[in-house]
Amino acid sequence: xxxxRHISWDAVRVLGILxxxxxxxxxxxxxxxxxxxxxxxxxxxxxxxxxxxxIVISGYFAAMTIGKKPPLRWWLxxxxxxxxxFFVAVVVIFAASIALHPEGFYRPSYTDLVGNLALMPxxxxxxxxxxxxxxxxxxxxxxFTAIALLAWKxxxxxxxxxxxxxxxxxxxxxxxxxxxxxxxxxxxxxxxxMDGTGLNRAHLLIAGVAIFRWSKQRMTFTELLLMLVVxxxxxxxxxxxxxSVVAFAVALVLICVAAYQPVWDARFLTNFARPIRWxxxxxxxxxxxxxxxxxxxxRHLADLGVPWFGWIPAYLATxxxxxxxLTRWVEQPAFTLLNKGIDxxxxxxxxxxx
Numbered sequence: 001x002x003x004x005r006h007i008s009w010d011a012v013r014v015l016g017i018l019x020x021x022x023x024x025x026x027x028x029x030x031x032x033x034x035x036x037x038x039x040x041x042x043x044x045x046x047x048x049x050x051x052x053x054x055i056v057i058s059g060y061f062a063a064m065t066i067g068k069k070p071p072l073r074w075w076l077x078x079x080x081x082x083x084x085x086f087f088v089a090v091v092v093i094f095a096a097s098i099a100l101h102p103e104g105f106y107r108p109s110y111t112d113l114v115g116n117l118a119l120m121p122x123x124x125x126x127x128x129x130x131x132x133x134x135x136x137x138x139x140x141x142x143x144f145t146a147i148a149l150l151a152w153k154x155x156x157x158x159x160x161x162x163x164x165x166x167x168x169x170x171x172x173x174x175x176x177x178x179x180x181x182x183x184x185x186x187x188x189x190x191x192x193x194m195d196g197t198g199l200n201r202a203h204l205l206i207a208g209v210a211i212f213r214w215s216k217q218r219m220t221f222t223e224l225l226l227m228l229v230v231x232x233x234x235x236x237x238x239x240x241x242x243x244s245v246v247a248f249a250v251a252l253v254l255i256c257v258a259a260y261q262p263v264w265d266a267r268f269l270t271n272f273a274r275p276i277r278w279x280x281x282x283x284x285x286x287x288x289x290x291x292x293x294x295x296x297x298x299r300h301l302a303d304l305g306v307p308w309f310g311w312i313p314a315y316l317a318t319x320x321x322x323x324x325x326l327t328r329w330v331e332q333p334a335f336t337l338l339n340k341g342i343d344x345x346x347x348x349x350x351x352x353x354x
Contacts, residue, residue, distance in 0.1 A: 006263060007269050008262045009057070009262065009280075011269055011280075012254055012258050013057060014276050014280050015053070015254070016251075017283040019045075019048070020048075020054070020287060020290070021286075022050075023046070023047075023048045023050060025312050026043055027045055028048075029298065029315070030308070035102060035303060037302065037307055038308065039308045047244030047246070048242065048244060049243060049244050049251055051136055051287075055204040056205070056252065059205035059206065060209070060255065061212075062078070062143070062147055063209040063212035064212055066148070071148040071149070071151040073342055073345065074151075077339060078144040080334070080338035080339060081335050082284075083141075084330055085285060085288060085326050086134070088326065090134070091113070091117075092289075092322075093130050094130050096292070097130065102303070105299070106128065108130045111126060111127060112130055116129065122135075122198065131288075131292045133287065138198055139201045143198070147205075147209075162213075165209060165227065169230045170230070171199075172203075173230075175190055175193070176200075180194070195239075200239065201238065207228060207231045210224055210227045211224065211259050212259065214256075215259035231252070232248070232252075282323045282327040282328075285326035285327035285330075286320055286322075286323030287323070289318075289319060289323050293318055293319070293322055294319045297314055297318045298312070298314055
């Protein structure tokens with residue numbers, strides 16, 4: 001029987017996407033892009049943590065599902081969920097950035113388009129992100145690839161899995177201390193290894209995996225606590241700067257609560273279960289489409305004289321509408337189609353080895 005879908009995880013996922021939207025609409029967009037008026041200071045959310053929270057959730061469910069399918073099939077399913085919507089989002093955002101280009105905005109090149117489709121912005125200096133919110137996608141692809149390789153033939157489990165997780169946490173911190181301290185010019189291979197592969201954000205996936213292992217009694221609470229403390233240290237030391245460690249720590253506690261007791265029956269959640277589940281279901285599409293597309297719409301409204309309390313709702317509406325369309329018309333049908341092909345792959349049997 002399929003396990004029940006708990007409102008707790010949908011609520012945590014909605015918290016993550018709402019935190020992303022709030023930070024980008026009230027702070028990042030008006031502070032870093034030209035042409036916007038600022039909302040009042042108390043309404044500016046200047047403590048980002050939403051994207052990091054969403055990656056932790058990805059790590060948790062990656063650990064939950066990796067044993068249910070052969071590693072190759074599991075990896076292909078993860079890519080089938082992530083990449084088709086990402087590719088379409090990149091192309092749409094590129095076209096909109098060219099067609100609706102406001103003064104002062106970055107105009108992406110075809111080199112940027114190809115580089116983003118190839119997940120190369122962090123590896124090549126000549127490639128800029130078409131949408132700066134897309135930095136999470138290469139990290140998840142690299143992380144899922146590493147998890148699938150470690151799960152190959154089931155050799156990395158138990159204590160060995162914990163040792164690997166500690167290594168992934170501590171090795172980047174050692175590299176940063178040895179080669180990337182204040183005033184130091186890091187060797188190119190270190191920068192490539194840390195930033196290009198997303199290793200400097202691997203602690204986010206590790207946090208999710210650790211919480212899952214603890215919830216299934218594969219890790220003691222003491223080891224979980226120590227590991228999460230190191231995760232917070234890594235979150236402090238690794239770029240990008242400005243992430244709120246306090247808000248992220250609170251989010252980690254919330255994920256631990258959902259993992260330990262997933263049945264939440266608070267009246268607020270049960271009364272709004274339907275919209276919470278709906279928004280959680282389209283959260284990936286909203287994340288992919290919100291930043292540049294919302295900023296473009298908001299900027300054209302701002303140029304017409306619409307104040308912040310007009311263009312911010314338009315920004316949010318654009319994000320939700322395009323996120324829903326991307327989920328409904330691309331992510332879900334593409335995953336269904338690709339999953340059929342993955343299930344049709346020949347299965348290896350112990351007797352024939354075919």
